[in-house]
Amino acid sequence: MRVFCLILILLPFCFQQKILAQSGLTEQTFRDLSPEARRRSVFDWSLEALDSAAFIKGYEAWLPIAQAEKDVRTSWLLRYEYFQRRQQLRLTPDAVGNLLKELEASATAAGMDVEQLVAHHYLIFHHHDIGKIRHEQLYAAILHEYEQLEALGFEKFKDYNIARMLFHLGRFLYRTEDFGKALPVLLNAERLVEPEPKGRQTLIFILNHIQSIHQQHQNYPKGIEYAKKILQCAKNCAEVQSTQIKFCPTWQGIASIDIASMLIKQGQFAEGEQYATEGYKLVRVSDPTDPFALQAEYDALQVLISSKLELRKLDKAAALLHRVDEINAILDYKMIVPEYFKHARFYQSYAQYYELKGDYAAAMRYTNRAKPLQDSLARRNDARKLEKIQQRLDAERYSGKLHLVEKERQLQQSLRNVVLLALLLVIGAAIVNFRRLRAKLNLSVVELDVTRTALTAFTQMLKERSEAVDALQLKMEQLTGQGERNEHLEKLSRSTILTNEHWAQFRGLFEKVYPDFIATQKALYPHLTQAELRYLVLEKLDLGTHEMANMLGVSDGTIRQTRMRLRRKTNP
Numbered sequence: 001m002r003v004f005c006l007i008l009i010l011l012p013f014c015f016q017q018k019i020l021a022q023s024g025l026t027e028q029t030f031r032d033l034s035p036e037a038r039r040r041s042v043f044d045w046s047l048e049a050l051d052s053a054a055f056i057k058g059y060e061a062w063l064p065i066a067q068a069e070k071d072v073r074t075s076w077l078l079r080y081e082y083f084q085r086r087q088q089l090r091l092t093p094d095a096v097g098n099l100l101k102e103l104e105a106s107a108t109a110a111g112m113d114v115e116q117l118v119a120h121h122y123l124i125f126h127h128h129d130i131g132k133i134r135h136e137q138l139y140a141a142i143l144h145e146y147e148q149l150e151a152l153g154f155e156k157f158k159d160y161n162i163a164r165m166l167f168h169l170g171r172f173l174y175r176t177e178d179f180g181k182a183l184p185v186l187l188n189a190e191r192l193v194e195p196e197p198k199g200r201q202t203l204i205f206i207l208n209h210i211q212s213i214h215q216q217h218q219n220y221p222k223g224i225e226y227a228k229k230i231l232q233c234a235k236n237c238a239e240v241q242s243t244q245i246k247f248c249p250t251w252q253g254i255a256s257i258d259i260a261s262m263l264i265k266q267g268q269f270a271e272g273e274q275y276a277t278e279g280y281k282l283v284r285v286s287d288p289t290d291p292f293a294l295q296a297e298y299d300a301l302q303v304l305i306s307s308k309l310e311l312r313k314l315d316k317a318a319a320l321l322h323r324v325d326e327i328n329a330i331l332d333y334k335m336i337v338p339e340y341f342k343h344a345r346f347y348q349s350y351a352q353y354y355e356l357k358g359d360y361a362a363a364m365r366y367t368n369r370a371k372p373l374q375d376s377l378a379r380r381n382d383a384r385k386l387e388k389i390q391q392r393l394d395a396e397r398y399s400g401k402l403h404l405v406e407k408e409r410q411l412q413q414s415l416r417n418v419v420l421l422a423l424l425l426v427i428g429a430a431i432v433n434f435r436r437l438r439a440k441l442n443l444s445v446v447e448l449d450v451t452r453t454a455l456t457a458f459t460q461m462l463k464e465r466s467e468a469v470d471a472l473q474l475k476m477e478q479l480t481g482q483g484e485r486n487e488h489l490e491k492l493s494r495s496t497i498l499t500n501e502h503w504a505q506f507r508g509l510f511e512k513v514y515p516d517f518i519a520t521q522k523a524l525y526p527h528l529t530q531a532e533l534r535y536l537v538l539e540k541l542d543l544g545t546h547e548m549a550n551m552l553g554v555s556d557g558t559i560r561q562t563r564m565r566l567r568r569k570t571n572p
Contacts, residue, residue: 030062035071042077043159052088055081072110079103080115080160083122093130100126117148118160125168139176139395142169146185154192163193164202170209176395177388179213186210196236204230204251211258220262227262231255253282253300261303264310273307280304291331298327298342305349309356317353321346344373452513459541503534510537525569532569535562 030038042062059078066074082089083099091099100123107116124145128138146169154162166189173182189206193199211226230251237248256279263272280300283293301324308317324346347370354362511518521528521536528536531552538548545563549556 027061027065031065031069035069035073038066038069038071039074039077042074042081052085055085055088072106073112073115076103076106076110076112076115079106080118093126097123097126097130113152114156114160117145117152118157118165121145121165121168135176135391136395136398138172139392140399142172143181143399145169154188158192161194161199161202163189163199163206166192167202167206167209170206174209174213176391177385178392179216183210183213186213196233200233200236201247204233207233208251208254215258215262220266224259224262227255227258231259249282250296253279253296255279256282257300257303260307264303264307269307269310273304273311276300276304276307294327294331298324298331301327302342302345302349305346309349309352312356314353314356317349321350321353344370347373454509459543507537510540514540527569532562532566535559535566 030041033041045058059082063075063078066078079099080103083096083103086096086099100119104116104119104123107113107119124133124138124141127133128135133141149157149162149166154166157165166185170182170185170189173179173185176182186206186209190203190210193203193206196203207226207230211223211230214220214223214226234248234251234255256275260272260274260276260279263269263275280297283296283300301320305317305320305324308314308320347366351363351366351370354360354366507518517540518533518537521533534552535548538551543551545556545559549559552559
């Protein structure tokens with residue numbers, strides 16, 4: 001009993017190790033890989049070949065390692081693979097929606113544009129399936145997504161089965177009967193589909209939609225070309241999984257019948273009969289209890305019977321028409337009726353058969369049966385076409401509104417950018433101007449300091465010369481008292497210290513230090529003389545009466561008289 005319990009305890013661990021062994025990796029090896037190698041190992045791991053229990057064991061073994069290593073891309077990929085198993089894992093619609101939102105949000109936060117778009121792709125289709133977004137909203141989202149895929153580059157999405165993603169987009173546009181937009185999407189899907197055998201099923205679906213578009217446009221040679229591609233693809237089923245063993249022969253039959261139908265519409269009845277016969281053999285039901293297989297045989301019989309009648313093989317046509325009656329009887333018994341309007345074509349075939357047999361009454365009877373069905377079918381087709389046109393118009397209108405909103409948003413963003421740029425330019429210009437003014441001010445301050453120093457030095461020089469004059473006059477007086485007189489000293493004592501040349505130099509320095517002083521005095525007292533103006537300038541420098549007199553080469557009394565005249569002028 002203990003041994004049995006131990007086995008039960010160790011079984012999950014052993015099972016998990018077996019799953020890891022399938023990938024050739026142990027948990028430690030997986031942990032030691034680089035993020036990119038770890039991610040590639042998940043892609044290379046044949047997850048679709050595992051049952052749900054085996055997948056969950058591997059998933060639970062690897063996800064914690066990727067999260068512990070902060071390997072965002074591998075963690076995202078494992079969660080994405082979990083989503084891909086949603087049907088086998090029986091996830092609820094709410095669980096699927098929440099998982100996709102989480103995948104989109106985490107990819108956006110990590111700056112993973114490819115993964116973000118992959119998650120968004122499945123999310124919009126999921127929202128449409130559960131009725132959260134309308135037909136026109138999905139239409140606009142699909143067009144926008146296709147533009148994004150083109151902008152990023154289809155090749156970047158190969159790891160996420162870009163062909164299947166494009167098929168989803170193209171199939172929706174096809175069902176909307178927007179064939180012009182659907183065709184380029186599906187052609188890109190055909191170009192990018194995964195190699196066989198892995199991508200065979202997706203490829204057949206893609207080729208079938210492209211073929212149908214060409215048939216809708218009555219481009220039968222191109223339609224036959226694609227039907228033959230399907231036929232060739234479906235014939236090579238040696239390596240497919242067991243679930244696809246029935247899938248491939250069925251599509252061989254469908255492709256053969258489609259080729260036959262297009263050949264017959266081009267008048268190539270003999271060749272059409274060959275394809276129709278081969279196709280019918282592949283779809284003919286051996287199990288009468290399978291209603292879906294019976295309906296497939298029912299559709300194939302329409303094409304085969306048409307070819308037999310055109311070739312006047314009435315006996316074979318009669319046997320096939322009898323088979324139609326048998327199928328109808330079985331389906332009626334099972335309470336399953338083929339599409340109502342499909343009977344119209346068989347009624348036409350019956351009418352053609354009896355007409356060829358010469359039984360015109362029977363032929364007319366079946367013609368009368370077919371006529372109301374044909375009229376009703378025509379009305380239904382017209383109504384469906386109008387509905388599809390209205391859907392496209394609504395979708396295009398909605399897409400146009402979104403485009404206008406986006407354009408307006410971009411315009412507002414551009415205006416904000418322009419305003420911000422203008423503001424930055426103004427601020428930049430203000431900063432440059434401020435720095436220029438500050439530099440100019442600094443230069444002015446330096447120049448002013450230099451000028452002040454020069455003015456002070458010049459004034460000091462004049463003071464020193466005044467003192468020298470005083471000394472010379474004293475010396476001259478001493479010589480005069482002794483009866484001696486020096487002619488040069490007498491000439492120097494009579495000379496003015498502040499000559500016109502000195503005054504010009506002195507005034508230039510003074511106006512740099514006191515730029516508005518002289519102009520202000522002239523404005524206040526327009527009748528000032530040059531002597532009075534010079535007095536005011538020297539007074540501004542706080543010079544004494546005697547210093548002024550010496551500088552100007554006049555007596556102290558002259559300075560005092562000038563001062564008195566100024567007081568009378570300034571204080572009348």
